[in-house]
Amino acid sequence: MVTNPLTKNIDMSRPPLDIAAYEANDGYQSVHAIAKGLSPEDVLELVKGSGLKGRGGAGFPTGLKWSFVPRGDNSPKQKYLVVNADEMEPGTFKDRLLMEGDPHLMLEGMIIAAYTIQASKAYIFLRGEYTVSELVLRNAIKEAYEKGYLGKDILGTGFDFDIIMHTSAGRYICGEETALLNALEGKRANPRAKPPFPQVSGLWGKPTIVNNVETLCNLPGILTYGIDWYQGLGKGNDHGTKLFGVSGKVKTPGCWELPLGLPIRELLEGYAGGMQDGLELRGFLPGGGSTDFMLPEHLDITLDYDEIAKVGSRLATGTMIVLDDKTCPVGMVGNLMKFFAHESCGFCTPCRDGLPWVDQIFRDFENGEGSEKDLQILHDHVTYLGPGRTFCALAPGATAPLGSGLKYFKEDFEKHITEKRCSYRH
Amino acid sequence: MSQQVIASTAVKARRLSAEEIVEIEHEMTLYPDKKAVGLEALKIVQKHQGWVSDESLLGIAKYLDIPAADLEGVATFFNLVYRQQVGKNVILFCDSVSCWIMGCEGIKSHIKDKLAIDYGETTEDGDFTLIPVPCLGDCDKAPVMMVGPDMHRNLTPEKIDSIIMDCKTIQD
Numbered sequence: 001m002v003t004n005p006l007t008k009n010i011d012m013s014r015p016p017l018d019i020a021a022y023e024a025n026d027g028y029q030s031v032h033a034i035a036k037g038l039s040p041e042d043v044l045e046l047v048k049g050s051g052l053k054g055r056g057g058a059g060f061p062t063g064l065k066w067s068f069v070p071r072g073d074n075s076p077k078q079k080y081l082v083v084n085a086d087e088m089e090p091g092t093f094k095d096r097l098l099m100e101g102d103p104h105l106m107l108e109g110m111i112i113a114a115y116t117i118q119a120s121k122a123y124i125f126l127r128g129e130y131t132v133s134e135l136v137l138r139n140a141i142k143e144a145y146e147k148g149y150l151g152k153d154i155l156g157t158g159f160d161f162d163i164i165m166h167t168s169a170g171r172y173i174c175g176e177e178t179a180l181l182n183a184l185e186g187k188r189a190n191p192r193a194k195p196p197f198p199q200v201s202g203l204w205g206k207p208t209i210v211n212n213v214e215t216l217c218n219l220p221g222i223l224t225y226g227i228d229w230y231q232g233l234g235k236g237n238d239h240g241t242k243l244f245g246v247s248g249k250v251k252t253p254g255c256w257e258l259p260l261g262l263p264i265r266e267l268l269e270g271y272a273g274g275m276q277d278g279l280e281l282r283g284f285l286p287g288g289g290s291t292d293f294m295l296p297e298h299l300d301i302t303l304d305y306d307e308i309a310k311v312g313s314r315l316a317t318g319t320m321i322v323l324d325d326k327t328c329p330v331g332m333v334g335n336l337m338k339f340f341a342h343e344s345c346g347f348c349t350p351c352r353d354g355l356p357w358v359d360q361i362f363r364d365f366e367n368g369e370g371s372e373k374d375l376q377i378l379h380d381h382v383t384y385l386g387p388g389r390t391f392c393a394l395a396p397g398a399t400a401p402l403g404s405g406l407k408y409f410k411e412d413f414e415k416h417i418t419e420k421r422c423s424y425r426h
Numbered sequence: 427m428s429q430q431v432i433a434s435t436a437v438k439a440r441r442l443s444a445e446e447i448v449e450i451e452h453e454m455t456l457y458p459d460k461k462a463v464g465l466e467a468l469k470i471v472q473k474h475q476g477w478v479s480d481e482s483l484l485g486i487a488k489y490l491d492i493p494a495a496d497l498e499g500v501a502t503f504f505n506l507v508y509r510q511q512v513g514k515n516v517i518l519f520c521d522s523v524s525c526w527i528m529g530c531e532g533i534k535s536h537i538k539d540k541l542a543i544d545y546g547e548t549t550e551d552g553d554f555t556l557i558p559v560p561c562l563g564d565c566d567k568a569p570v571m572m573v574g575p576d577m578h579r580n581l582t583p584e585k586i587d588s589i590i591m592d593c594k595t596i597q598d
Contacts, residue, residue: 090522090561128469128506129518129562131575164456169469169504172560186462187496188503204458247524247565254566289523289561319565327527335526343560345503 001229002026005221006214006241007257010101016136019143022104028149030223031111035155040071043116043223050222050230051239056084056175056212057288057316059305068199069117069207080208081114081122083216084180088127088172090289090339091321094243095213097255099126099133102217103140109216111149111161112223117209120160125180128167138165172343176392177210179345190347191392214243236261236304244303246272248322249279255319258303265299267320279324283408287316289336290397292404293323312404328424329409330416333401334362340398348391354381355398365413368420375413378406439484446474450489460490464497468507477508505559513548513555515593518572522561530569536583540590553594 002008009017009025017025034043048063069079083106087095099106110122126134141163144150152160171189173179178192181203202208218240222230231239238260244267245255251273258267264286268274275281283293292313294301301307308315323332341355358381361374382403385395406413415423442450446467453466467486472478478501487494501507508516517537521530537556541549548555564570567579578589 087563088560091524091565092561093563093565096563127563129559129572132577166466167469168506169465170506170559171504183465183504184462185459186457186464186466186500188499245566247568248527253568285523321523321527321565323527332523332527335521335523339522339560342558 001232002221002225003233003259004241004257005225005233006098006105006217006243007101009105010097012097012101016100016102016140017104019104019140019147022102023147026224027104027220028108028147030108030220031149031155033223034112034115034159035157038223040116040118043112046222046227047116047219049227050218052215052218052222052230053238053305054212055214055218055242055318057089057290057314059315062211062215062218065199065211066113066117066209068197069209070200071118076206078121078206079117079119080203080206081110081117081119082177082180082184082203082208082210083110083122083124083126084175084177084210084212085124085126085130085133086168086174086180087130087213088175089317089319090336091245091247091285092288092317092319093245093247094255094317094319096130096133097243098213098217099130100136103133103137104144105217105220106137106213107140107144107149107163109211109219110163111154112219113209113211113216114161115157115159117207118159119209120162122161122163123166123184123203124163125174125184126165126167128169130167134165134167141165171345172339173345173392173394176394179392180210181208188345190345193391234260236302237306238304242303242318244271245319246322247319248284249276249324249327250274250322251276261302261304263300263302264294264320267303268299268322272322275322275324279326282323282325282327282329284323285321285401286313287318287320289321289339290314290393290400291316292400293408295408313400326424328422329405329412330362330365331422331424333405333409334359334366336401337362337398340394344394350385351390351392351395354385355395357381358385358398358402365416366422368416368422370413370417372417375406375417378402378413382406437480437484439488440479440481442471442482442485442489443474446470447489450486461492461496464490464492465500465504465507468497468501472508477511479511483509505557511548513552515554515573517554517556518559518562519545519556520560520562520568520570521558524561524565525569528568530581533569533571533581533583533586536586540586554590 052062053059174183174189176191179189183189198208247253256271281296285291305315337359341359344351346352364370382399385399387396449470450467453463471482487497569581570579
């Protein structure tokens with residue numbers, strides 16, 4: 001049986017499989033299964049039953065999200081599927097691999113999602129900088145139209161589906177789904193108030209599902225090989241496989257498809273080869289820049305959404321950023337704060353004004369001008385910028401490395417104050 | 427109204443080129459309203475002109491019949507829409523966390539010394555503009571940057587030298 005459904009066709013040393021080769025390896029089987037009589041309700045039940053959780057960062061159950069879309073004759077005729085391919089979370093490099101390595105897998109996933117919610121149109125919201133992804137996807141879309149997997153009356157199902165490529169013009173905030181919808185409508189990408197949720201009133205006020213690239217790539221396997229197979233892939237509480245990445249000063253940084261539920265140690269010391277010679281592990285962000293630090297003592301925790309939540313962090317994007325003992329933790333958090341301050345959309349006050357304040361304090365620490373009072377202001381911001389205090393999740397995301405960094409690397413902050421310098425610099 | 431105010435500053439709308447119009451018209455078939463096409467049109471114009479001048483922005487607003495102020499709000503929001511002239515090669519330099527850990531600051535200093543420009547600046551010969559960019563999503567090959575549409579990975583000072591050399595050779 002297939003154990004690596006997300007990457008089974010990926011070999012970055014050659015171009016991605018064309019549609020014929022993709023079909024020959026069970027590709028587009030799910031669309032044929034739909035044509036043989038799977039109803040949208042049947043597909044929804046399968047996806048719900050699989051236990052698939054969104055792979056964009058929040059980990060919300062995909063089937064449940066889809067089920068909020070109004071159905072039936074009285075629901076709005078036009079519904080939309082939007083692919084969040086705006087990968088920009090610091091330290092995250094998994095969607096690029098999926099799109100550039102096996103574009104048809106995502107397209108197949110899109111057809112499944114769109115059919116389930118009966119969306120006749122989808123926009124791929126692709127990062128403008130992902131120029132290779134754009135070329136590869138455009139070519140795959142063309143092939144899929146030629147084969148009748150896209151367009152009118154797909155395989156005689158009566159279902160029409162068109163995919164439109166939208167290349168974005170930047171800004172991290174576009175990864176927030178309602179900001180993304182505003183950007184797609186040609187507006188400034190400020191997030192929207194929720195409710196109404198996009199599932200009910202999204203793109204141009206129509207019911208809209210926004211799914212991450214990797215989430216969609218999970219769908220073909222679920223339909224083709226079944227729920228039992230999918231659930232058998234996981235080693236822990238969560239189902240399926242996931243892309244896990246490791247960056248930082250490890251021996252072999254990279255991105256691998258692994259079952260959910262493996263111990264973190266296996267990823268870090270096995271796949272990533274452990275720390276580079278002469279370096280010790282100090283800590284790591286388990287799933288991108290908006291997650292809380294974890295420590296070496298957490299290495300035996302498994303890569304499960306719930307297990308990682310138990311120690312106060314999040315699995316999120318599954319791409320780990322490693323901090324070594326020769327790199328300054330204050331500098332690392334400061335780099336993230338600079339990022340978040342720069343990427344704040346400026347709509348709500350705590351985020352717009354709070355993050356630059358935090359960023360400035362980190363610059364002061366870097367220059368040996370940090371004080372105890374500054375440290376208190378940083379602590380205060382963990383609360384003031386936390387969940388519920390801001391309009392969207394950007395600033396609360398920033399408080400994850402900030403709060404955990406202050407907690408775990410307290411001595412380093414103190415040392416910057418007492419020595420009036422960063423002792424990690426030569 | 428807003429257009430009159432801007433017009434009073436003596437900036438006149440540029441008439442869009444035939445090629446630009448063809449591409450903008452194509453985008454109009456993909457979106458249900460003109461406002462959505464505004465951002466696409468900015469990108470199309472930038473592709474042809476290298477950047478979006480005030481004249482171009484007014485030209486797009488006029489062509490799509492959308493308020494110039496709204497379009498300006500969008501143009502200045504997105505970091506890949508250039509409202510100032512940029513060099514022939516735009517360097518999008520990743521300084522996010524993984525690249526920072528892997529030493530991007532040293533690479534940036536090297537570029538700065540080599541080209542005598544900092545973030546937001548263009549070389550005197552108009553060959554290069556240096557701009558910081560959020561995480562480019564290639565973190566296992568950090569440090570990374572883009573020059574134009576191309577990714578450059580596992581950067582070293584030597585690699586920077588050869589990338590700059592290549593850009594200059596291609597132009598000559």
